[in-house]
Amino acid sequence: MNCVVWNCRGTGAKSFPGVVRDLKRNFQVDFLALLETHQEGFRAQRIMDKFGFDQREIVEAVGYAGGIWCLWKNNGSRIRVVQRHNQFIHFHILDCSGSWFLTIVYGSPHFAQRGDLWNNLKSIGTAMVDPWCLVGDFNAFLFDFEKYGGSNSGSRPDRHFRDMVDVNSLVDLGYSGPGFTWKRGGVAARLDRALANTGWRNLFPEASVLHLPPLKSDHSPILIRTHGMSDSGTRKDRPFRFLASWLLHEDFPNVVKDSWQTDWHCDTSRKVHLVSWSSMCKTKQNGGLGLRHVRNQNKAFMTKLGWGLVNQKDALWAPVLRAKYKCGDDLIPKVGRIASASRLWNGIADSWKYVQDGMVWRLGDGKRVRFWSDPWLPNGLALCQYSLAPFSDADLDKVAADFVSASGGWEWGKFDFLLPNEICSLIAAVPPPSCVVQGDHVAWRHSSDGVFSTKSAYLAITKEDGTVRHSFWKLLWKWKGMEKVRSFLWLCGHDRLLTNVARKRRGLAATDVCARCNGAAEDLLHTLRDCAKARCIWLKLVHPSKWHLFFNVPRLNWLSLNLGSNMGWHGSDWGVIFAYACWYIWRMRNAEIFDSPHYGSADPVYAILKLSGDSSRAMSKLCAGNLGPSSHIQRFICWEKPNVGWVKFNVDAASRESLNLTACGGIARDSDGRFLIGFMRNLGDGSVLNAELWGISCALEVAWRSRFKKVLVESDCLLAVNLVNDSFSVSHPCSPILARIHYWISCDWEVQVVHIHREGNRAADTLAGHAFSGSLDLIILDDAPAFLFPVLCVDLEGRGSYRLCSG
Helix, strand or coil, rough: EEEEEECCCCCCCCCHHHHHHHHHHHHCEEEEEEEECCCCCCHHHHHHHHCCCCCEEECCCCCCCEEEEEEEECCEEEEEEEECCCCCCEEEECCCEEEECCCCCCCCCCCHHHHHHHHHHHHHHHCCCCCCEEEEEEECCCCCCHHHHHHCCCCCHHHHHHHHHHHHCCCCCCCCCCCEEEECCEEECCCCCEHHHHHHHHHHCCCCEEEECCCCECCCCEEECCCCCCCCCHHHHCCCCCCCCHHHHHCCHHHHHHHHHHHHHHHHCCCCCCCCCCCCCCCCCHHHCCCHHHHHHHHHHHHHHHHHHHHHHCHHHHHHHHHCCCCCCCCCCCCCCCCCCHHHHHHHHHHHHHHHEEEEECCCCCCCCCCCCCCCCCCCCCCCHHCCCCCCHHCCCCEEHHEEEECCCCCCHCCHHHCCCCHHHHHHCCCCCCCCCCEEEECCCCCCCCCCHHHHHHHHHCCCCCCCCCCHHHHHHCCCCCCHHHHHHHHCCCCCCCCHHHHCCCCCCCEEEECCCCCEEHHHHHHHHHHHHHHHHHHHHCCHHHHHHCCCCHHHHHHHHHCCCCCEEEEHHHHHHHHHHHHHHHHHHHHHHCCCCHHHCHHHHHHHHHHHHHHHHHHHHHHHHCCCCEEEEEECCCCCCCCCCCCCEEEEEEEECCCCCCEEEEEECCCCCCCCEEEEEECCCCCCHHHHHHHHHHHHHHHHHHCCCEEEEECCCCCHHHHHHCCCCCCCCCCHHHHHHHHHHHCCEEEEHHHHHHHHHHHHHHHHHCCCCCCCCCCECCCCCCCHHHHHHHHHHCCCCEEEEEC
8 A cells, every 4th residue: 555644834826736647647645645635625625536536534613723624435444533632643554464553643732632633543552452553744853853943942852752652662664865845944853753553563574664845835745555566556657767688689680670669559649750859959040049068058148157257257256256266366267177166156166268269459549458369350360370470478477458559540550461461451450559548358250249149159059150051041030921931831841741751751752753743753843843633733823934043943942042032923022922832732732641631622722822912911000010100201312511600521431342451531522512621531441330430530639639629420320320329338340440439439620420411421431432442541631532523512402301200
């Protein structure tokens, strides 16, 4: 017999019957006793009906106090109630092992009322000559070691309880599992136990007691097995064990083969895994779902803590770890595994290589960054990796400030002969160290703004960048329609539909021939496009001029072609029509093969057009509701003269991606539109944003040298203007040039940096486009070049164009 006794502390929760049924199923419980039930009357009977036992005996609870429910199965044992008391129920049991007695006990939490319990148990024990077992919550313990925590003046071993045990010659049955059966806060005690006399112990020599984990109560259930593990019900859950001797049997391979085939074809509860977990953990741009491997995500979290040792050097926790593990006081600590260190520290040490790989320096005054050996280039690498000659230790220790000329630019003569031209082009895009910029700073090179994020760390650890591997995936996530159709297209992109080719490869089918046309192997393209029953549908949907292209491109190109262009008769929603057509054709194929009449009667072309039309209208309403009324108006944009006394400096940047070059240019004009001064600069290999900010910085530098007192700088890059007018982080990739701009603005003059649309910035755009052929130094134009005359005339005449602008 398996008996469970549990002080459940109430039975009214909706989930409680499910918990009891789980206990009953997992441990094959024959007899269940619930204590402190808090229910009575009809409600108690209705709850017990849900447990699935045959017989019951209860002591009603008084309000929310007390209550004993005993429930058991009719499995051949005869159970009779001998005595009922508000603190126990005494049973006589006759089963295959013999005749014995069982007492279920719930001791009162009040010391005085427990005295009546001890007296009644003494009376029963005095007359007891048969095997006898007592189980339950006695609300008392026998020895000091059976309690943990609490004050010295709290509860102590109950001497009356010990006296009852001694008088009746009872022995503790012991236990396995947690040592305490009750826990609340920091106090724990063994209040629940099983006791028996010598006769019962001799009758059940293999009996055992198990303290189960607590379930929805501060008391742990107690499981008593009268015959040990033999009838515990756990035999079916034993793990599979392979015996090497099985290999010696000549029929062993056939047994395994037959068993696996039976599992595949008969076990309908098992699902086929169409896409691997590693594929789903890729980014959406690479064909995945953006899920993350837990192991790599944990590495990213450890990298975050390692980055905090550098970036949060003054936080409370960082100095503690640095001092404990002797990392030094440098900005970059010395981190390594230590055998006696905590798991946290060794986790940081294991991920420290990712921290080092993500570090990049932002040049300030250049007094801390080593020019050759520290990573400060825009690509996050050190110059020594590109050097054409070896360096001495003294050369490697030179800082970036040692390579700045007296005029504030790079002193190219010291290093350009040691580096390839493309690396010199990278250096040209970086502002040289300057005393007007505060010290050097460390940034995170795997994010666009230089600020650490666990997402960028995860992508760096998994070696995934943000580039799109195939245009289909980008088009897929932009496609507007039902999610189940998008999921279907995602499976098509991975070629993971269960066609006959896939089924044969997995051992689920004997042939890969198409069951509908019997003309070719049924792969994905044959199913959705080339099968005769699918082809007749496409011939009605696709424009005849596109047939040669539609029916002759491979799978991914076919999907991206149809999602990204119009191949049909029916307007601009071809991407929606195509997706629903593929989905409908697949459903038709499944219905025909598996004898489902659902898709047999309707005209497929009409059904596809209706589905796609309904979807397009629904998405249009949804988008219109989210966007609200449009606030765009049409405006005339042209160059405008500045106010009297002001100088307007128009600046712009240019980029040639094929040559990896950027440049900037600018032109200053007065209130009459006259040319005052201009500049051009070849900036080498850098970002467009960096070039736009270079243009603003050079304009301010030229304006200050020209002694202008009121300067209005106009740029058509709104992001650059916002960065200049707002605060910025020292980790930002453009922070050195932004610091220079803020320095110029803080000088003694009036400066405004504003945004202008491209149509009003043609002169600066033309000037920047001619700067690629110039040198890497700033070129000052005292007179307007000839190629600029036509644009200047257009600006003076006030010619421009209309543009749709936000209101």
